[in-house]
Amino acid sequence: MANDIPDTSKSEISLLLKKAAPILGIDGTTYHVLDILLGLSRADDWKGAGRPIVAISNAKLAEYTLRSERTVTRCLRRIVEAGIAAYRDSPTGRRFVYRDNDGTVASGFGLDFTPARVRLAEIRQSVENYQRELKASQDARRAVTRLSRAIIDACEAFPEKAISWRSAAQAIIDAVAGRAEQASGLESLHAEVLEYAEYRFQEHNMSCAGDIGVTSSINTTPKNLSDSNERTRSNERDIISTDDGFAVETAYENKPEAAAGDMQSRLRQAEKTVGDIQGAVLARVPVGLLQVGCRAAQECVSVEFDGWSDVVGAAEMMRRMIGLSEAAWVDGVGRVGRYAASAILATVLEKSLRDPELIAKPGGYFRAMVDRAVDGSLHLSKSLYGLAESGMNTRDR
Numbered sequence: 001m002a003n004d005i006p007d008t009s010k011s012e013i014s015l016l017l018k019k020a021a022p023i024l025g026i027d028g029t030t031y032h033v034l035d036i037l038l039g040l041s042r043a044d045d046w047k048g049a050g051r052p053i054v055a056i057s058n059a060k061l062a063e064y065t066l067r068s069e070r071t072v073t074r075c076l077r078r079i080v081e082a083g084i085a086a087y088r089d090s091p092t093g094r095r096f097v098y099r100d101n102d103g104t105v106a107s108g109f110g111l112d113f114t115p116a117r118v119r120l121a122e123i124r125q126s127v128e129n130y131q132r133e134l135k136a137s138q139d140a141r142r143a144v145t146r147l148s149r150a151i152i153d154a155c156e157a158f159p160e161k162a163i164s165w166r167s168a169a170q171a172i173i174d175a176v177a178g179r180a181e182q183a184s185g186l187e188s189l190h191a192e193v194l195e196y197a198e199y200r201f202q203e204h205n206m207s208c209a210g211d212i213g214v215t216s217s218i219n220t221t222p223k224n225l226s227d228s229n230e231r232t233r234s235n236e237r238d239i240i241s242t243d244d245g246f247a248v249e250t251a252y253e254n255k256p257e258a259a260a261g262d263m264q265s266r267l268r269q270a271e272k273t274v275g276d277i278q279g280a281v282l283a284r285v286p287v288g289l290l291q292v293g294c295r296a297a298q299e300c301v302s303v304e305f306d307g308w309s310d311v312v313g314a315a316e317m318m319r320r321m322i323g324l325s326e327a328a329w330v331d332g333v334g335r336v337g338r339y340a341a342s343a344i345l346a347t348v349l350e351k352s353l354r355d356p357e358l359i360a361k362p363g364g365y366f367r368a369m370v371d372r373a374v375d376g377s378l379h380l381s382k383s384l385y386g387l388a389e390s391g392m393n394t395r396d397r
Contacts (some may be wrong), residue, residue, distance in 0.1 A: 005114065005117050005118055006059050006117060006118075006120050006121070007046070007047040007048065008047070008120055009043065009046060009047075010038070010041060010042075010043040010046050010104065010209045012048045013038070013113075013116060013117070013120070014039075014048060015149060015299065015300060016120070016123055016124060016127060017036075017038065017084060017116060018031075018035070018132075018300055018321065018353075019127045019300060019302070020123050020126060020130075021034070021320070021321065022130070022310075022317075022320035022321070023126050023127065023130050024082040024083075024084065025078070025082065026078065026079065026082060027320070027322075027323030028080065028323040028361075028363070029065055029067055029071060029072075029075050029336065029360075030075040030078045031321075031322075031323060032065050032075075032356050033061060033065060033072060033075040033076065033079070034075075034079055035356040036056075036061065036064055036065070036356065036357075037054045037056070037085075037113075038113075039356075040054045040056060041053075041113060042209055044271050045105065046117065048253045050104060050105065051108065051112060051114050052112070052113040052114065052117070053088060053097055053105060053108035053109070053110045053111070053112045053113075054107065054110050054113070054278070055095035055096050055097045055109065055110035055111075056095065056110065056111075058072045058073055058076070058260050059141075060343075060362045061076075062063060062279060064250055065357075065360060066302055066360050077112065079111075079198075081112075082325070083115055083119065084113065084115055084119065084123070085111050085112060085113050085114040085115060085116065086111075086114065086115055087111065087112075087334050088108065088109055088110060088111065088112040089109055089110070090109040090168075094109065094113075095109050095111070096108070096109055096111035097098050097109070114280065126148075126347070126353070131317070132301060134316060134317060135313075136180065137179055137180075137315055138316060140178075140179035140180045140183045143180050143183040143186070143187070144173075144182050144183050145177060145368075146336070147183065147186035147187060147189075147190050148169065148186065149175075150190055150193070151165055151166075151169050151186070151189065151190060151193060152166075154296075155198065157197070158196065158197070158200065161193075161196060165189070167194060168189050169186060169189060172185035172186055172189065175387060179293075187231045196249050207376050209352060234312040235324060241263060244348055274334070274335065274336065274337050275337065277335070277336050277337065277373055278336055278337030278339060278340040279372060280344060280373075280376065281337075281340040281343070281344075281378060282340055283375050283381075283385060284381040285380050285381050286344055287305060287307060287308055287311065287390065289381065289384050289385070290305050290311060290343060290346055290384065291304070291306070292388040293350065293383075293384035293385070293386075293387035293388040294346045294349070294350040294384070294387065295350075296353040296354060297318065297346050297349040297353060298314075298349040300321060300349065300353060301317040301318055301321070301349075303315045303317075305346070308339055308342075311339070311342045311346060312339060312342045314337055314346075315329070315341070315345055316337075316341075318342075318345045318346060318349045319336065319345060321346055322345070322349055322362035322363060322366065323348055323362060323363055324345070324362070324363040324366055325363065326369060327365070328363060329345075331370075332344070332366065333368070334343075335370055335373075335374055336370055336373045336374065336397065340380075341342060341370065341385065343380060344366060344373070344378075344380065345366060346370045347369070347380065347383055347387070348364070348366045348369065351383075351387070352363075352365075354387075354390075371395060382386060
C-alpha cells in the first residue's frame with residue numbers, strides 16, 4: 001500500500017535476502033524455496049510500479065525441492081511471516097499472472113514480494129548490524145583464545161604466580177557470559193602479567209649489573225672422551241638421542257621378522273590424525289583457488305578470501321547461510337580441522353548458490369564431504385577447479 005516503493009534490481013534483492021536469511025529465521029528447505037521464488041521473479045517487476053509476483057503451484061515447488069506439499073506450505077508460511085512476501089491468491093486458489101503488451105502485470109495472483117521492496121532499507125540495515133555484531137563476536141572469541149594462551153605461557157615462565165593467575169583467569173571466564181566482557185577482563189589480567197614480567201626482567205638486570213666476567217682456565221673436557229668414566233648431562237643427552245635411532249635400526253637389521261611384525265601391528269593400530277586429514281584435503285588447495293572458485297560465496301558473505309584467516313573468519317556466516325547446525329560444524333572441525341572444514345563449507349555454499357536444485361540439503365552435503373575427507377576419497381581441488389572454470393565461462397558469456 002506504500003506509495004514510495006524504492007527501486008531495486010533482482011540480483012541486489014536476492015543477495016540481500018540471502019544475507020538476511022539467518023536474521024529472518026530462514027534456513028534449510030525454506031531457504032531453497034525462497035531461492036527458487038526469487039529466481040522465477042522478473043527483473044522488471046522490481047522497479048517502478050511493478051509488483052514482483054511469482055505464480056507457481058505448491059505441487060511444482062514440491063517437485064523442485066523433493067519435499068511434500070505440506071512441507072512447501074510451511075516454508076511459504078515462514079517466508080510470509082518473515083515479512084518479505086505476502087499471499088495474493090485468487091478466489092479459486094490458483095496462481096497466475098496476466099501481463100500487458102509492455103510486460104507490466106495486469107492481473108496477478110501468487111506470492112507477492114512487494115513487502116521486500118518496501119523494507120529494502122530496513123533489511124539492508126539489519127544485515128549490516130548483524131555482520132558487524134558477528135565480526136565483533138568473532139574478534140572477541142579470538143582475543144579470549146589469544147589472551148588465555150598468553151596467560152598460560154606466563155604461568156609456566158613464573159611458577160610462583162601460576163596459581164593466582166590461573167584462578168583469576170578462570171574466575172573471569174566463569175563469571176562473565178559475554179565474549180566481549182571475557183576479552184576485556186582477560187586483557188586487564190594480561191596487562192598485570194606483563195607488568196610483573198617487566199618488573200622481574202628489570203630486577204634480573206639489576207642483579208647482574210655488578211657481576212664481573214671471569215673466564216675460567218679450568219679445562220673440564222677430558223682429552224679423550226672415551227677414556228673418561230664420567231659424562232656431562234648435555235653430552236649424555238646427545239649420545240642417548242643418537243644411540244636411540246641407531247638401536248632401532250640395529251634391532252630391525254638383527255631381527256627382521258620381529259621388526260616387520262611390530263611395524264604391521266603399529267600400522268593396524270595407527271589412526272590418521274586431524275592434522276594428517278587436513279593436510280591431505282588442502283594439499284592441492286591454495287587459498288587463491290578458493291578465491292577464484294568461490295566468487296558467489298565471497299559476495300554473499302561480503303568477505304574476500306585473501307588469506308586462510310578470511311576463510312576461517314567467514315565460516316560462521318557461511319554455516320548459517322547453508323542452514324548447518326552448530327553441532328554439525330563443531331563435529332566437522334573436530335574431524336578434519338578448522339581450515340579444511342572452512343574450505344569445504346565455502347565449496348558447499350558456492351554450489352548451493354549456483355544451483356540450489358542440485359543440492360537439496362546443503363548441511364547433509366557438508367557432512368558427506370567431511371566423511372569422504374576422513375576416508376581419504378575427497379578431491380576438493382577438482383571441485384574447486386571445476387567451479388573456477390565454470391565461473392570464468394559464465395563471465396565470458
